[in-house]
Amino acid sequence: MSTSTPTTKVRTLRGPSRVLLRLHRRILWAAGAVAVAAIVCMIAVAILADRAVADLAGTGCTLSSLTEACFQPARNYTDRMLALSRLLGYAGLALIALPTLVGAFVAGPMTAREWETGSIKLSWTQSAPPSAWLTARLAVLAVPVVGGIVVLSAVLTWSRSRLAYPFPALWEDGSAFGATGTVPVASALLALALGSLAGLLLRRTVPALAVALLASGLVTVVLGQVRDHLWPVVKATYPLKGDYPLPKWAYAVEEGFLTTGGDRLPTDICTSPTREFEDCLAGHDVALNYVDYHPASHYWPLQLVETGILLALAALAVFAAFRVLRRLHG
Numbered sequence: 001m002s003t004s005t006p007t008t009k010v011r012t013l014r015g016p017s018r019v020l021l022r023l024h025r026r027i028l029w030a031a032g033a034v035a036v037a038a039i040v041c042m043i044a045v046a047i048l049a050d051r052a053v054a055d056l057a058g059t060g061c062t063l064s065s066l067t068e069a070c071f072q073p074a075r076n077y078t079d080r081m082l083a084l085s086r087l088l089g090y091a092g093l094a095l096i097a098l099p100t101l102v103g104a105f106v107a108g109p110m111t112a113r114e115w116e117t118g119s120i121k122l123s124w125t126q127s128a129p130p131s132a133w134l135t136a137r138l139a140v141l142a143v144p145v146v147g148g149i150v151v152l153s154a155v156l157t158w159s160r161s162r163l164a165y166p167f168p169a170l171w172e173d174g175s176a177f178g179a180t181g182t183v184p185v186a187s188a189l190l191a192l193a194l195g196s197l198a199g200l201l202l203r204r205t206v207p208a209l210a211v212a213l214l215a216s217g218l219v220t221v222v223l224g225q226v227r228d229h230l231w232p233v234v235k236a237t238y239p240l241k242g243d244y245p246l247p248k249w250a251y252a253v254e255e256g257f258l259t260t261g262g263d264r265l266p267t268d269i270c271t272s273p274t275r276e277f278e279d280c281l282a283g284h285d286v287a288l289n290y291v292d293y294h295p296a297s298h299y300w301p302l303q304l305v306e307t308g309i310l311l312a313l314a315a316l317a318v319f320a321a322f323r324v325l326r327r328l329h330g
Contacts, residue, residue, distance in 0.1 A: 027105070028144065035148045042091055042155045045084050046162040052080040063166065078166060085167040088160055092175035095152055095184060100216040102145055103191030103198075107212035110137050111199025134196060134325050138318065142192055149184050156180065171299045172251040178224065181303040186310035191216045193317035200324045219313065223306055228253045230305040233292040240281065240289060249296040257281070258288040 056062070056077040061070035063077070157180045160169035171177065178184065195212040202208040233253050236245045246252060257265040270280035294302070 032144070032148070035152060038091065038094070038152060039155050042088065042152075042159040045087050045091075046159040049081065049084050049159075049162040052077055052084070081163060081167050085163055088156065088163070089173075089175040091156055091159075092173075092179040095149070095156060095179040096175070096187075096220065098149065098152075099184065099187040099191035100213055100220065102141070102188055103195035103212040103216040104209045106137065106141060106192055106195030107198040107202075108195075108205045108209035110141070111196055112203055112205045112208035115199075115203035116205055130325055131322065134200075134321060138192055138196060142189065145188050145192065146185055149188050153180050153184050170251075171249065171296060172294065174224065177227070177299075177302075178220065181300070182307040183303055183310070186307040186314070187216075187220065190219065190310045190314040190317065193314040193321065194219075197317045197321040197324065200321055200328065219310070223309065227302060227306060228294065230309075231294070231298055231301045233294055235290065235292050237288045237290045240286070242289070244291075246291065246293055247295055251294045253292045253294060255289070255291040257284070257286040258290045259285045260287045261285065264290065 056073055059070065059073040061067075061073045063074050065074065156176075160176065160180075163169050169176065178187070191212070194215045195208075198208045198212040198215065202211060234250075237258055238245045256267045257269065259265065265284060265286065269284060270277050
């Protein structure tokens with residue numbers, strides 16, 4: 001009687017995916033090391049922010065204390081929190097720029113360079129079809145990039161939540177909105193698609209890299225400029241000497257004066273001293289103040305609309321890349 005030991009087959013990456021990982025393993029390891037270092041730094045910032053709060057509380061002082069003995073501890077606390085807030089602001093800007101760099105990497109070393117060296121011909125003589133060659137470059141890199149950005153964004157969001165008054169984490173801040181939520185992931189996918197398309201169209205490393213940088217960066221800048229208009233604002237009016245109506249954490253998009261006829265005037269239309277200021281308002285038939293704003297509850301609608309735009313552009317770029325590949329392969 002004989003017994004056989006069942007064997008378990010371990011599935012490993014094969015074909016273009018395996019070759020791609022082996023070819024660029026040093027760059028991928030280096031990128032992973034940089035991501036880990038960034039995570040450690042952001043965690044350290046959060047720990048230092050908690051320590052600053054504890055140190056101020058240990059003195060028995062607050063920022064509103066009027067005793068002379070509390071002036072220096074309050075100043076030290078403010079200086080420390082300002083420095084930490086700036087560090088996280090730089091981290092947010094770096095995370096916003098990261099997808100653009102990813103797109104340039106795909107366009108240059110991973111796509112266009114193979115045309116310059118002629119190694120693309122060898123790749124296409126293998127059993128895998130050309131479409132698998134492009135799919136590998138999109139999918140294999142998308143997994144670590146998306147995973148890394150999700151982790152970096154989550155750690156950044158958590159670290160920003162540790163900042164306390166007088167430098168709270170504002171959701172609409174330019175260095176935060178594009179680095180948190182779903183937008184950074186969608187930006188990375190678009191950068192991958194644009195990088196592949198640029199590499200296939202130009203087939204030269206430096207020009208493809210430059211075009212991918214320009215295209216991804218342009219999309220980031222344009223969306224940042226029109227972001228306030230991606231979701232309807234809340235419109236509010238209030239008396240000329242009334243209380244400002246914005247709720248906590250709301251973001252004012254536009255404000256000014258409203259005439260009795262409903263026309264809008266800018267806030268700087270009257271800049272004279274008090275008596276002349278009132279006469280100026282009366283001369284312009286000003287009746288009310290107005291303000292258009294996004295409350296904090298608009299964070300996710302704005303995020304999802306911008307994410308949808310980015311994903312739609314990414315889908316178009318991927319479609320175009322495969323069409324170009326089909327034309328090149330014949």
